[in-house]
Amino acid sequence: MEYRFATRTTKVKRSFLREIMKATDNPGLISFAGGLPNPQFFPVEALAAASTKVLTQDGPNVLQYSRTEGYLPLRQFISQRYRKNYDLNISPDEILITTGSQQALDLIGKVFLDRDDDVAIERPGYLGAIQTFSMYEPNLRPVPLRNDGVDVAALAETFERYQPKLFYAVPNFQNPSGLSYSAATRQAVAELLQAHGVMFVEDNPYGELRFVGEDLAPLWAKAEDHTLLLGSFSKIVSPGLRLGWICAKAEVMDKLVVAKQATDLHSSYLSQRVLFQYLSDNNLEEHIETIRLGYKQRRDLMIELIDEYFPPEISYTEPEGGMFLWLTLPEGMAAMELFNEAVQFNVAFVPGEAFYIDGGGRNTLRLNYSNADEEKIQQGIYRLGEAIKKMMVVN
Amino acid sequence: MEYRFATRTTKVKRSFLREIMKATDNPGLISFAGGLPNPQFFPVEALAAASTKVLTQDGPNVLQYSRTEGYLPLRQFISQRYRKNYDLNISPDEILITTGSQQALDLIGKVFLDRDDDVAIERPGYLGAIQTFSMYEPNLRPVPLRNDGVDVAALAETFERYQPKLFYAVPNFQNPSGLSYSAATRQAVAELLQAHGVMFVEDNPYGELRFVGEDLAPLWAKAEDHTLLLGSFSKIVSPGLRLGWICAKAEVMDKLVVAKQATDLHSSYLSQRVLFQYLSDNNLEEHIETIRLGYKQRRDLMIELIDEYFPPEISYTEPEGGMFLWLTLPEGMAAMELFNEAVQFNVAFVPGEAFYIDGGGRNTLRLNYSNADEEKIQQGIYRLGEAIKKMMVVN
Numbered sequence: 001m002e003y004r005f006a007t008r009t010t011k012v013k014r015s016f017l018r019e020i021m022k023a024t025d026n027p028g029l030i031s032f033a034g035g036l037p038n039p040q041f042f043p044v045e046a047l048a049a050a051s052t053k054v055l056t057q058d059g060p061n062v063l064q065y066s067r068t069e070g071y072l073p074l075r076q077f078i079s080q081r082y083r084k085n086y087d088l089n090i091s092p093d094e095i096l097i098t099t100g101s102q103q104a105l106d107l108i109g110k111v112f113l114d115r116d117d118d119v120a121i122e123r124p125g126y127l128g129a130i131q132t133f134s135m136y137e138p139n140l141r142p143v144p145l146r147n148d149g150v151d152v153a154a155l156a157e158t159f160e161r162y163q164p165k166l167f168y169a170v171p172n173f174q175n176p177s178g179l180s181y182s183a184a185t186r187q188a189v190a191e192l193l194q195a196h197g198v199m200f201v202e203d204n205p206y207g208e209l210r211f212v213g214e215d216l217a218p219l220w221a222k223a224e225d226h227t228l229l230l231g232s233f234s235k236i237v238s239p240g241l242r243l244g245w246i247c248a249k250a251e252v253m254d255k256l257v258v259a260k261q262a263t264d265l266h267s268s269y270l271s272q273r274v275l276f277q278y279l280s281d282n283n284l285e286e287h288i289e290t291i292r293l294g295y296k297q298r299r300d301l302m303i304e305l306i307d308e309y310f311p312p313e314i315s316y317t318e319p320e321g322g323m324f325l326w327l328t329l330p331e332g333m334a335a336m337e338l339f340n341e342a343v344q345f346n347v348a349f350v351p352g353e354a355f356y357i358d359g360g361g362r363n364t365l366r367l368n369y370s371n372a373d374e375e376k377i378q379q380g381i382y383r384l385g386e387a388i389k390k391m392m393v394v395n
Numbered sequence: 396m397e398y399r400f401a402t403r404t405t406k407v408k409r410s411f412l413r414e415i416m417k418a419t420d421n422p423g424l425i426s427f428a429g430g431l432p433n434p435q436f437f438p439v440e441a442l443a444a445a446s447t448k449v450l451t452q453d454g455p456n457v458l459q460y461s462r463t464e465g466y467l468p469l470r471q472f473i474s475q476r477y478r479k480n481y482d483l484n485i486s487p488d489e490i491l492i493t494t495g496s497q498q499a500l501d502l503i504g505k506v507f508l509d510r511d512d513d514v515a516i517e518r519p520g521y522l523g524a525i526q527t528f529s530m531y532e533p534n535l536r537p538v539p540l541r542n543d544g545v546d547v548a549a550l551a552e553t554f555e556r557y558q559p560k561l562f563y564a565v566p567n568f569q570n571p572s573g574l575s576y577s578a579a580t581r582q583a584v585a586e587l588l589q590a591h592g593v594m595f596v597e598d599n600p601y602g603e604l605r606f607v608g609e610d611l612a613p614l615w616a617k618a619e620d621h622t623l624l625l626g627s628f629s630k631i632v633s634p635g636l637r638l639g640w641i642c643a644k645a646e647v648m649d650k651l652v653v654a655k656q657a658t659d660l661h662s663s664y665l666s667q668r669v670l671f672q673y674l675s676d677n678n679l680e681e682h683i684e685t686i687r688l689g690y691k692q693r694r695d696l697m698i699e700l701i702d703e704y705f706p707p708e709i710s711y712t713e714p715e716g717g718m719f720l721w722l723t724l725p726e727g728m729a730a731m732e733l734f735n736e737a738v739q740f741n742v743a744f745v746p747g748e749a750f751y752i753d754g755g756g757r758n759t760l761r762l763n764y765s766n767a768d769e770e771k772i773q774q775g776i777y778r779l780g781e782a783i784k785k786m787m788v789v790n
């Protein structure tokens with residue numbers, strides 16, 4: 001049969017990343033390609049205890065339909081944490097529980113984007129957001145990243161030229177680059193948002209995973225009317241629960257709730273109740289500290305080994321948190337070719353060009369350090385060094 | 396700030412039902428307005444045991460990211476059940492796990508609908524579907540229901556005139572009417588789908604809840620290339636898990652998986668694993684039999700009391716399964732006015748006009764019997780009878 005699909009389906013491809021992952025589906029291969037948190041840090045026993053408790057004590061309610069906005073005590077918990085951590089006053093009514101922060105992106109697309117609207121994004125940028133927004137058929141306008149965050153002059157020019165409805169960014173330990181926005185960049189972005197009436201989609205899945213440097217408040221603090229602040233439990237508790245959230249002021253929240261209701265009524269109530277029980281009975285801050293320490297050790301080890309095994313022509317970012325290192329190969333050396341070589345050495349990563357929607361980044365690549373143990377980092381970085389050296393000799 | 400929302404947000408209102416529910420938020424009031432399954436039949440202990448088991452035995456995996464398509468053994472279970480129950484050959488690859496069947500509707504809208512495409516729907520029709528599809532800005536074309544299903548002549552005319560991309564229907568114990576499609580209607584619909592190249596969205600949340608009459612195979616059996624078959628665990632296990640599914644042939648499934656990935660990566664993996672463990676360790680068929688019996692008793696009691704307490708001018712459908720009765724008041728008597736009167740008597744229902752997008756149904760109403768105990772049905776139907784009699788005297 002000749003199916004009559006919507007035009008949007010021609011604009012969104014199966015993620016390149018997903019295809020890369022398939023190439024790495026080999027048991028002997030050490031992959032730094034994924035973007036997964038380390039399951040070693042999932043609080044398995046505490047979540048098992050929480051699930052027993054909620055189902056035993058309140059089973060019929062836990063298993064029934066629930067409200068679209070999400071479980072109120074969970075939203076109160078998130079609200080209180082913003083107050084405690086950043087002195088931010090975000091009321092539970094301004095918080096909507098979503099099926100991971102990925103769904104927050106979808107709901108924002110639904111509420112804001114008509115076909116051919118403009119959306120400013122970072123270059124390189126997070127693939128998941130690019131894919132989600134593409135479903136709403138906007139024109140994506142990439143703005144380059146610098147070491148201290150988005151290139152403010154280029155952002156101003158993009159705002160001026162296209163009047164985008166949204167600017168999407170990951171200001172802390174960005175995926176893929178690991179870079180973070182400085183205080184000065186945040187201030188400049190907030191001013192631009194206000195001057196041009198652009199909504200900022202402030203995606204912050206890794207913000208809690210800072211292990212060095214100074215923690216900066218979300219941009220919401222400077223421009224709350226112009227900000228949609230996203231958060232996620234995926235990197236600090238568990239991604240399998242699929243729970244994130246979105247903060248928005250009342251007028252926007254009203255639209256988001258209608259969109260959420262039309263999308264799936266509400267997120268898994270079992271997940272919400274188990275998570276809240278876990279948060280009530282355990283110390284989240286201590287748990288996050290454990291993850292931070294574990295990821296810092298991995299980052300430090302990976303950097304140490306890169307210094308040891310890689311030729312000095314290879315440069316890298318030194319992220320202050322999060323899960324990724326970003327490498328730059330010598331000009332003219334293609335990371336895609338290195339990928340093919342590396343797979344021969346049984347090691348994998350993501351070629352950076354995957355994150356550039358307009359080409360570019362051919363000599364860059366992303367390494368994940370969160371989800372690897374010490375031995376894999378040792379072995380994998382050694383192998384990758386060998387692959388690089390082989391390619392450099394050939395070239 | 397002046398927000399620049401997408402035009403679709405002007406086309407979808409907060410559900411009327413939701414507003415109705417607010418008016419019934421009174422502790423003394425007996426409500427037949429909801430559409431909830433009865434929590435008395437949730438397998439609380441078995442699900443608690445299942446959650447302990449999966450988290451204890453496979454915690455790190457249960458809590459990690461998982462595949463977009465859904466947990467394979469769960470899809471195999473669904474596939475095997477179609478084979479066993481209806482001799483249908485639907486492979487696990489043709490099944491996608493969704494966050495309730497509500498999300499299946501959203502994904503179908505995403506994959507098929509461009510603005511101003513036509514969609515045929517039942518009249519009266521399921522509000523949740525109307526709301527979800529409306530997000531994609533189609534023209535909805537209502538086709539009347541008769542006692543044996545959709546009016547086939549009217550459907551043919553609608554297909555002829557508008558060439559709709561989709562026809563959405565609930566062939567078993569429809570929401571709101573409780574009506575089911577006869578074998579002859581199913582055959583006629585299948586032929587029309589094929590003749591006009593229309594995709595059928597076969598929503599089947601209540602199909603398992605048949606307590607009298609003959610079980611008929613899904614329309615998929617007659618026109619699989621033209622059918623998207625939806626299913627849900629909400630009415631047979633628990634809605635709080637938020638798990639449903641969609642069956643589609645490969646070419647369509649490919650698009651649905653990309654849309655699902657862009658929407659929320661995957662549905663709660665905790666929910667999926669707990670559900671599958673429950674299904675493995677318990678007898679679902681026996682459990683469904685218990686629900687059927689419980690709902691039949693409630694339906695029978697409600698009908699018995701309507702015969703006793705209501706004036707003979709009130710007619711009703713006698714559903715062979717599902718959760719709803721559909722009442723017709725005498726011509727000229729408005730269910731919305733009765734609703735206001737009934738709330739004074741501390742009893743509530745949904746006025747039928749809520750389910751008509753083009754007006755009509757003013758003298759109809761929907762009663763839910765699944766989620767009420769015997770005493771509430773006794774009291775509530777008595778009160779509603781009093782409210783009706785009072786209004787008939789006034790008129």
